[in-house]
Amino acid sequence: MSQPPHDGVAHPPIPPFTKRAAATLASALGSVRRHATGHVAAGTPALPxxxxxxxxxxxxxxxxxxxxxxxLAAGPALAATTNEPRGVLLAGLLAGATATALGVGHGVPARELAAVLCALSAVTAASILASALRGRRERVLADVRSVAEAAQQALLQPVPETVGPFQVAVRYSAAAAEARIGGDLYALVSTPHGVRLIVGDVRGKGLPAVGTAALVLGVFREAAYDEADLLAVVDRIERSLARNLGPDDFVTAVVAGHSTPGHLDIVNCGHAPPLLISASGTVRAVEPLRPAPPLGLRALTGQTPSLQRLPLAPADQLLLYTDGVIEARDHTRAFYSLTEGVARHVSDDPARTLTALHAELLAHVGGRLHDDAALLLLRRTEADDEPASVPSGSAVTAQTATSSAQRVTPPVCSRMP
Incomplete structure (x- = not known):
């Protein structure tokens, strides 16, 4: 027989559902405690x-x-290099608690222990400030990177994998730290006069070079649509640079256009010669028949560029590049041999070829280029070329055609074995 409670009042037994509720509440409280502990542990740096x-x-x-x-003062100092101010504060509190426990346990005089704790507090405060400043710099750098990426997309627009009768691939690397764009430039557009492209290198580096590259690309994209003659496109770029560049500034460039089936027209203005890769894998440089000065220097030399018509058979490829590729040096100061690299890595996929070339180039220089570098590879597909269409309402006058014919140099018909 059950005993009455000590207060003399009979209490009903606790129902089962109340016990279950209590157990659930205890489990929830334990989960909250573990979550809070884990959250604190996650915010605490590992090195401290x-x-x-x-x-x-x-x-x-x-x-x-x-x-x-x-x-123990090294704890918050190390935390400032990788953690936010909250993590640094936790590291300082942990160091202070440890110092207090050890000091009390060993009977350290209060004055000496207070000096140690004051030093830890000072280091923690300085580390919190350093962490906040580092975080601010990282946010500013992230903003700069986003602006650079937006500028790259605006200036160096993505190139499609297939344009007209060509497969296309591009690789670009800026030498400036944390930069996405530099003084090298490229563009490829499909116009009523055929596919046209440019690869160039601006003299100098930094923001002035980027501004000049933007100027060249803007004029090229507009002139490529307006001018039926490829040399007229080059003339418009020359006139624009003559008005805007300083006396010591210039741009080397190769401007190419595909308007005749089976051929590619090339205008080389003081730039490195493109590499022609035959279907059999033979690589040779397409040297200009009549050298021309870089863009922006025509007034000083009086020389005008010429048009060179290059036969391009199915499966042939043409690689355009900038000086940053062929002038890259390794630790022994040896230049990178682009011709040999192309011969090693050439394939039917331009993107795969350039990926292998770019990786080998970075390995050659030890991981980082010291100059901007651009690579653009064209591969003619097996499909037959279609003549370039001319928009309605536009026509090429006889005078323009005659002028173009007079300015074209003899075609390059020889092919090295």
């Missing part, structure tokens, strides 16, 4: 915890951990 653990282990092993109390 390691420093504290070392000091505690030294004290436990030899009882001399008190000597190493100043080492």
């Amino acid at each position: 915890v390691l420093v504290v653990a070392i000091v505690v282990l030294v004290d436990a092993a030899g009882g001399a951990g008190i000597i190493w109390l100043p080492l």
Whole structure:
């Protein structure tokens, strides 16, 4: 027979559902506690915890951990290099708590312990400030990167994998740290006069070179649509640069156009010669028949560029590049041999070829280029070429046709074995 309670009042037994509710509440409280502990642990840097653990282990092993109390200041200092201010504060609190526990345990005089804690507080405060400044710089750098990426998309627009009768691939690397664009430029557009492209290199580096590259690309994209003659496109770029560049500035460039089936027209203005890769894998440089000065220097030399018509058979490829590729040096100051690299990595997929070339180029220089580098590879597909269409309402006058014929140099018909 059950005993009455001590207060003399009979209480009903606890129903099962109340017990279950209590158990559920206890489980929820434990989950919250574990979550809070995990959250704090996640915000605590690893290196400061390691420093504290070392000091505690030294004290436990030899009882001399008190000597190493100043080492605890390294915890918040290390945390400032990788963590946010909250993590640095947690590292400082952990270091202070450890110093207090060890100091009290070893009977350290209050004045000495207070000095250690003041030093830890000062280091923690300075580390919090350093962490905040580092975070601000990282946010500014992220903003700069986003602006650079937007500028790259605006200036160096993505090139489609297939344009007309060509497969196309591009690789670009800027030498400036954290930059996405530089003084090298490229563009490829499909116009009523056929596919046209440009690869160039601006003299100099930095923002002035980027501004000049933007000027050249803007004039090229507009003139490529308006002018039926490829030399007229080059003339418009020359006139624009003559008005806007300084006396010592210039741009080397190769401008190419596909308006005749089976051929590619090339105008080389002081630029490195493109590489013609035959279907059999033979690589040779397409040297200009009549050298021309870089864009922006025509007024000083009086020389005008000429048009060179290059036969391009199915499966032939043409590689255009900038000086940053062929002038790349390794640790022995040896130049990178682009011709040999192309012969090693040429394939039927331009993107795969350039990926292999770019990786080999970076390996040659040790991981980072010291100059901007651009690579653009065209491969003529097996499909028959279609003549370029001329928009309605536009016509090429006899005078223009005659002028173009007079300015065209003899075609390159020889092919090296």
